[in-house]
Amino acid sequence: xxxxxxxxFTYAKSLEAFERARRxxxxxIPGHQGPTEGCYIPRDAYPLFSxxxxxxxxxxLDGNEYLDYMCGYGxxxxxxxxxxxxxxxxxxTALEDVVTxxxxxxxxxAELLVDTVASADWAFFAKNGGDTTxxxxxxxxxxxxxxxxxxxxxYYHGVAPWTQKLDYPGVxxxxxxxxxxxxxxxxxxxxxxxxxxxxxIAAFISTPYMHGNFVDNELPAEGYWQGVRRLCxxxxxxxxxxxxxxxxxxxxxxxxxxxxIEADLLCFCKAxxxxxxxxxxxxxxxxxxxxxxLTYTGSYWMSAVPFAASIATITRLKELDAPAMFRRVGSExxxxxxxxxxxxxxxxxxxxxxxxxxxxxADDDSLDLHQRWVAECVKRGVWFTSxxxxxxxxxxxxxxxxxxxxxxxxxxxxxARER
Amino acid sequence: xxxxxxxxFTYAKSLEAFERARRxxxxxIPGHQGPTEGCYIPRDAYPLFSxxxxxxxxxxLDGNEYLDYMCGYGxxxxxxxxxxxxxxxxxxTALEDVVTxxxxxxxxxAELLVDTVASADWAFFAKNGGDTTxxxxxxxxxxxxxxxxxxxxxYYHGVAPWTQKLDYPGVxxxxxxxxxxxxxxxxxxxxxxxxxxxxxIAAFISTPYMHGNFVDNELPAEGYWQGVRRLCxxxxxxxxxxxxxxxxxxxxxxxxxxxxIEADLLCFCKAxxxxxxxxxxxxxxxxxxxxxxLTYTGSYWMSAVPFAASIATITRLKELDAPAMFRRVGSExxxxxxxxxxxxxxxxxxxxxxxxxxxxxADDDSLDLHQRWVAECVKRGVWFTSxxxxxxxxxxxxxxxxxxxxxxxxxxxxxARER
Numbered sequence: 039x040x041x042x043x044x045x046x047f048t049y050a051k052s053l054e055a056f057e058r059a060r061r062x063x064x065x066x067i068p069g070h071q072g073p074t075e076g077c078y079i080p081r082d083a084y085p086l087f088s089x090x091x092x093x094x095x096x097x098x099l100d101g102n103e104y105l106d107y108m109c110g111y112g113x114x115x116x117x118x119x120x121x122x123x124x125x126x127x128x129x130x131t132a133l134e135d136v137v138t139x140x141x142x143x144x145x146x147x148a149e150l151l152v153d154t155v156a157s158a159d160w161a162f163f164a165k166n167g168g169d170t171t172x173x174x175x176x177x178x179x180x181x182x183x184x185x186x187x188x189x190x191x192x193y194y195h196g197v198a199p200w201t202q203k204l205d206y207p208g209v210x211x212x213x214x215x216x217x218x219x220x221x222x223x224x225x226x227x228x229x230x231x232x233x234x235x236x237x238x239i240a241a242f243i244s245t246p247y248m249h250g251n252f253v254d255n256e257l258p259a260e261g262y263w264q265g266v267r268r269l270c271x272x273x274x275x276x277x278x279x280x281x282x283x284x285x286x287x288x289x290x291x292x293x294x295x296x297x298x299i300e301a302d303l304l305c306f307c308k309a310x311x312x313x314x315x316x317x318x319x320x321x322x323x324x325x326x327x328x329x330x331x332l333t334y335t336g337s338y339w340m341s342a343v344p345f346a347a348s349i350a351t352i353t354r355l356k357e358l359d360a361p362a363m364f365r366r367v368g369s370e371x372x373x374x375x376x377x378x379x380x381x382x383x384x385x386x387x388x389x390x391x392x393x394x395x396x397x398x399x400a401d402d403d404s405l406d407l408h409q410r411w412v413a414e415c416v417k418r419g420v421w422f423t424s425x426x427x428x429x430x431x432x433x434x435x436x437x438x439x440x441x442x443x444x445x446x447x448x449x450x451x452x453x454a455r456e457r
Numbered sequence: 458x459x460x461x462x463x464x465x466f467t468y469a470k471s472l473e474a475f476e477r478a479r480r481x482x483x484x485x486i487p488g489h490q491g492p493t494e495g496c497y498i499p500r501d502a503y504p505l506f507s508x509x510x511x512x513x514x515x516x517x518l519d520g521n522e523y524l525d526y527m528c529g530y531g532x533x534x535x536x537x538x539x540x541x542x543x544x545x546x547x548x549x550t551a552l553e554d555v556v557t558x559x560x561x562x563x564x565x566x567a568e569l570l571v572d573t574v575a576s577a578d579w580a581f582f583a584k585n586g587g588d589t590t591x592x593x594x595x596x597x598x599x600x601x602x603x604x605x606x607x608x609x610x611x612y613y614h615g616v617a618p619w620t621q622k623l624d625y626p627g628v629x630x631x632x633x634x635x636x637x638x639x640x641x642x643x644x645x646x647x648x649x650x651x652x653x654x655x656x657x658i659a660a661f662i663s664t665p666y667m668h669g670n671f672v673d674n675e676l677p678a679e680g681y682w683q684g685v686r687r688l689c690x691x692x693x694x695x696x697x698x699x700x701x702x703x704x705x706x707x708x709x710x711x712x713x714x715x716x717x718i719e720a721d722l723l724c725f726c727k728a729x730x731x732x733x734x735x736x737x738x739x740x741x742x743x744x745x746x747x748x749x750x751l752t753y754t755g756s757y758w759m760s761a762v763p764f765a766a767s768i769a770t771i772t773r774l775k776e777l778d779a780p781a782m783f784r785r786v787g788s789e790x791x792x793x794x795x796x797x798x799x800x801x802x803x804x805x806x807x808x809x810x811x812x813x814x815x816x817x818x819a820d821d822d823s824l825d826l827h828q829r830w831v832a833e834c835v836k837r838g839v840w841f842t843s844x845x846x847x848x849x850x851x852x853x854x855x856x857x858x859x860x861x862x863x864x865x866x867x868x869x870x871x872x873a874r875e876r
Contacts, residue, residue: 055561062567064579064745069754071559087561091553099561108557113756124550131543134510136732138527138840140490142474142506142518148481160483165584165734166755176618176627185629197753198617199595207750208595210604212631282756308756313555315584315734315757326483331626334616335488336585337532337701337727338734421557 046417051099052085059086070111070426077251077426079405083413091118093433096421104421105438105445109429112283112308116354117433123312123350130346141342147349151320154352156291157300158320162329164339167282167307168196170319171243173334174303175200177321178241178276181328185216186235188228188242188275192250193219195243195280195305222248222256225265232273242270243278246293247390252405252425254398255390263297270302276325282307282317287364287393287430290355292320314347355432361393364430368392371439378447382454384411396427399453407453414449465836470518471504478505489530489845496670496845498824502832510537512852515840523840524857524864528848531702531727535773536852542731542769549765560761566768570739573771575710576719577739581748583758586701586726587615589738590662592753593722594619596740597660597695600747604635605654607647607661607694611669612638614662614699614724641667641675644684651692661689662697665712666809671824671844673817674809682716689721695744701726701736706783706812706849709774711739733766774851780812783849787811790858797866801873803830815846818872826872833868 056073059066065074067086078084085098094117097103109115116123134141144163151161164170175187187200195201199213218235220227222244232239244266248256270277279301281293286309289296294304302325307317315338321329355361372388372395379386384407385400399408405424412424420442422428475492478485484493486505497503504517513536516522528534535542553560563582570580583589594606606619614620618632637654639646641663651658663685667675689696698720700712705728708715713723721744726736734757740748774780791807791814798805798818803826809815818827824843831843839861841847 055564058568059564062564062571062579064581064749067559067563067759068581068749069758071557071754071759074749084558086558087564088553088556088558089560091556096553096556096558098558104557106557110555110557111756113555118553118556119551127550128547131546132538134507134515134537136529136532137507137510137515137537138490138523138525138529139503139505139507139515139517140486141508144486145474145478145481145506149477152481160481162483162487165757166588168755169585172617179629180626185631197755198591200618202752206752207599207747210598210635212604212634215631216629313757313760315555315760315763317756328626330483330487330493333621333625335490336587336616337530337736338584338732339488340486340490341732341734344734 047085047100047102049085049098049100052087055099056086077423079409079424080413083416093117094431094438102419104419105442106421107428107430108421108423109431110313112429113313114431115286115309115360116312116351117431120312120354122354123347126350127314127343127347130343133342135343136338136341140340141345143342143345144340147345150349150352151318154290155304155320156295157304157322159323160321160326162319164317164319165315165336166196167305167317168198168201169336170305170307170317171195171201171280172198173319173329173332174278174305175241175243176332176334177303177325177328178278180332181276181325182240182274184238184240186218186239187216188231188239189217189219190222190244190248191219192222192248192253193244223259223262225262225269228266229269232269232275236273239273239275241276241278242266243280245280246284246288246297249283249390249394249396249427254387255396255427257391258297263299267299276302278303278305280305284391284394285309286355287361288391289361290352310351311344311348312351314344316344316348358432360432363432364393367434367439368395368430371442374443375446378443379450381447382450384450384454390427393430394427397422410456411449411453414452415446418445418449420445466504466519466521468504468517468519471506474518475505496842498828498843499832502835512536513850513857521838523838524861525840526847526849527840527842528850529732531848532732533850534705534728534779535731535770536850539731539773541773542766545769546733546762546766549762554762555757555760559759560764562761562764563759566764569768569771570737573709574723574739575714576723576741578742579740579745581738583736583738584734584755585615586724586736587617587620588755589724589726589736590614590620590699591617592738592748592751593697593724594660594662595751595753596722596744596747597697599751600695600744601659601693603657603659605637605658606635607650607658608636608638609641609663609667610638611641611667611672612663642678642681644681644688647685648688651688651694655692658692658694660695660697661685662699664699665703665707665716668702668809668813668815668846673806674815674846676810677716682718686718695721697722697724699724703810703813704728705774706780707810708780709771729770730763730767731770733763735763735767777851779851782851783812786853786858787814787849790861793862794865797862798869801869803869803873809846812849813846816841829875830868830872833871834865837864837867839864
C-alpha cells in the first residue's frame with residue numbers, strides 16, 4: 039500500500055459562493071461549466087469557482103492548484119494569460135474595440151484565415167460557435183432551396199433550437215422537423231438517406247470525428263470523409279464541418295484538411311482567440327454570395343480586440359507547430375496513463391485524437407470506477423473530467439506531464455485498493 | 458450664403474481597405490455595421506473602417522475625426538475606452554478570463570443585476586442580445602407548453618431564424634410558423650389576438666418603445682404597458698421585454714420599470730459592459746426553474762473579463778445618474794437641431810426617447826433631403842445615421858453638443874441652398 043503523497047483538496051469557499059450563486063443565477067452555474075451537466079461526478083470532488091489562471095494551471099476559490107486538461111472547454115490553446123496574445127489585445131484595447139464602423143484589423147484577420155485554412159475563400163465573424171453552425175445551415179438552405187439537414191447520431195452543434203432534441207424543454211417539433219440522422223462512419227446509411235430524400239437535403243453537418251460525451255471517441259474510418267465528400271457532391275448537399283471543438287488543435291489548415299478533404303463550410307470558435315470571444319465561419323467561393331445575402335449580424339461581431347487576439351493566437355500556433363506538439367504530448371500522456379493503470383491491474387482506454395483525448399476505465403460496466411479515479415485526480419490537482427474529451431494547451435511542460443502521471447498513478451492506486 | 462467652415466472629408470484609405478475586405482469577407486462588411494444595410498445613404502458620404510476611438514469620438518482610417526452619435530450601435534455608453542471600465546477589465550485579465558470553471562465574479566455581477574433591475578430575481582449570462590431573446594422565447598414555451606409568440610409589427614429581436622421573416626434567405630416556414638403580430642400601441646388588437654388564440658400563446662415580446670428603422674420612433678401611449686401587463690396576466694402569457702437597445706439608457710432599474718410595469722423576462726446586451734462582449738437575461742422568480750431546465754450554454758458565456766467590465770459600467774452609470782444626463786443632453790441636442798433646421802426653413806422631427814433620438818427631415822416625401830443633410834454632417838465630423846435611432850454616451854460634453862449644433866447648422870445650410 040502506497041502512502042498518499044498529497045492531501046486531497048476541500049472546497050469550502052467554492053460551496054459558499056455556489057450558495058450565493060443559487061440565489062441569483064438559475065442552476066447556480068448553468069450549462070457545461072456547471073455541476074448539473076453530468077460530467078462532474080461525484081459533484082463533491084470538484085470545486086465550483088476559479089480565482090486565477092496562468093499557463094497550464096488554474097486555482098480555485100480555496101486556493102487549490104490544478105493542472106488543467108479541460109482548458110476552459112477548449113479556448114485555452116496557448117496557455118492561460120498567454121503574454122503574447124494578451125499584449126496584442128492590450129494594444130488593440132488602447133486603440134479601439136466595438137466602434138460604429140469596424141476596425142480594419144477585421145480584414146487583417148480574414149486575410150490570415152484565408153491564408154491559413156485550406157478550404158477558406160472567405161471568413162465571416164460572430165461570437166458563439168452556434169452562431170456559425172446556424173449561419174452554415176441557413177446558408178445551405180438558402181443556396182440549395184432545400185430544407186433537410188443530416189446530422190450524425192450523438193451530435194452537438196450548439197444550443198439553437200434547430201440543434202436540440204424534441205424532448206428538450208422549450209423545443210418545438212417545427213424546430214427539428216427537417217433533421218435527419220445517420221450513424222457515424224456509415225457511408226451506406228448516408229447514401230441511403232441521400233437517395234431516400236433526393237433533392238430535399240440542404241446540408242450534412244458533422245464534427246471532424248466523434249468526440250461525444252459518455253462514449254469512447256471515434257476517429258473517421260479510412261476513406262470515410264472522402265466518401266462523404268463524394269456523396270455530398272453527387273447529391274448537391276453542402277458539407278458543413280463543425281470544427282468548433284477540434285479546430286486549431288489537429289491541423290492549422292482545418293480539420294477537414296487533416297482528414298484529407300475540403301468542407302464547403304467550416305465552423306470555428308474556442309481556440310481561435312485563446313479565450314478572447316470570437317467565432318468564425320469560413321467557406322468556399324461558391325457560397326460567398328449566399329452568405330452575403332443573409333440577414334445575420336450581432337452587437338459585438340466586429341469587436342476589434344478579439345480580432346487582435348486571434349491574429350496573435352494563430353501566428354503563435356504556427357510558430358510553435360502546436361498541432362504536432364499536441365499530438366506528441368497527448369500520445370505521451372495517454373500512453374503513460376494507460377501504463378500506469380495497467381500497473382494497478384486496471385484497463386484505461388484512451389480514445390479520440392491525442393490533442394483531445396477521451397479517457398475511460400473499462401474494468402466495470404458502470405461508470406463508477408472511472409468517476410472515482412477522476413475524482414481522486416481532481417482532488418490532488420489534476421483536472422480531468424469524467425465523460426468529456428480533454429484539451430491540451432501549448433504551455434504544458436514535460437514536468438507538468440510527469441506530475442500528472444504521478445498524481446494519476448496515486449489515484450489509480452486509491453481506486454485499485456478500494457475495489 | 459454662409460461660407461463653409463469645414464472641408465468635407467474624403468475616404469481613400471477606407472475604400473482601399475474595403476476592396477481588401479471584399480476579397481476575404483462576404484459583403485466586405487456584413488450586417489448593420491456595413492454599407493449594404495440601408496442606413497448609410499449615400500454610401501460615399503461614409504467612411505468604412507475606423508482606426509481609433511476615445512470618449513465621444515472615433516477616427517476613421519483616413520484620420521477624419523467624428524463626434525459619434527451611434528456609439529457602436531449602443532455598446533458605448535460611458536465613452537470609448539472608459540478608463541474606469543478598462544482598468545477593471547485589465548485587472549480581471551491579469552487574474553483570469555475563460556477558465557474551466559467560472560470565476561466567482563459572475564456571482565458578483567448577478568447580485569448587482571438583481572439589486573439594480575427592479576423586475577430581476579435572477580440573471581443568466583450569454584454573448585449576443587439574440588442569445589437572450591431566444592432563451593426568453595424558449596423559456597416561455599417551456600413554462601407554458603404553448604407555441605405561439607406575439608410580436609409587434611416592425612420588430613427586431615436579433616437574427617435567429619425564429620425572429621426573421623419568411624421571405625429572408627435561409628428561413629423556413631417552420632421557423633416562423635407560430636409567429637403572430639399586432640400593431641404597436643394597440644391594446645385592442647393584442648386582446649383580440651390573445652382571445653383568438655386562447656391557450657396557445659406562450660409569449661408577447663416587444664422593445665420598451667418602437668425604435669424601428671426608417672420610421673419615426675413611437676413611445677408607449679399612456680397606460681399601454683399597464684394594459685399589456687394586465688392582458689398577459691389574464692391569458693397566462695409570458696411578457697418579454699427586449700431591452701437590448703434601450704437598456705441602461707432610460708432607467709438603470711430596467712425600461713419596464715421606466716414605463717411603470719414589471720416584465721417577466723428582460724433582455725440586456727450592448728450597454729451592459731460598455732462594449733465588452735456580454736448579454737444577460739433577467740427574470741422573475743416564477744421562471745427560474747424553467748430557465749434552469751433548458752439546455753443552453755456557450756463557449757464564452759462565463760468569460761470573467763466582461764463580467765468585471767459590466768460591474769464597473771453599471772456602477773459608473775449609477776454614480777453619474779446617466780439616464781438623467783442622457784435625457785437632458787438628448788433633449789438639449791434635439792431641441793437645438795430642430796431650431797437650427799427651422800432657421801433654414803426646414804422641419805426636423807426628433808422622435809423616440811431623447812437618449813436614443815431618431816431624426817427625420819419632414820420637408821419632402823422621399824428620404825433624399827434627410828439623407829443629404831446627414832451626409833453633410835458626417836462629412837464634417839458629426840456621425841449621424843439616416844434611418845436608425847442614435848445613442849448618447851456619458852462622455853459627451855457641452856462643447857461637443859455645441860460643436861455638433863454648429864456642424865449640423867452648416868449642413869442644414871448646404872441642403873437648404875440646394876433645394
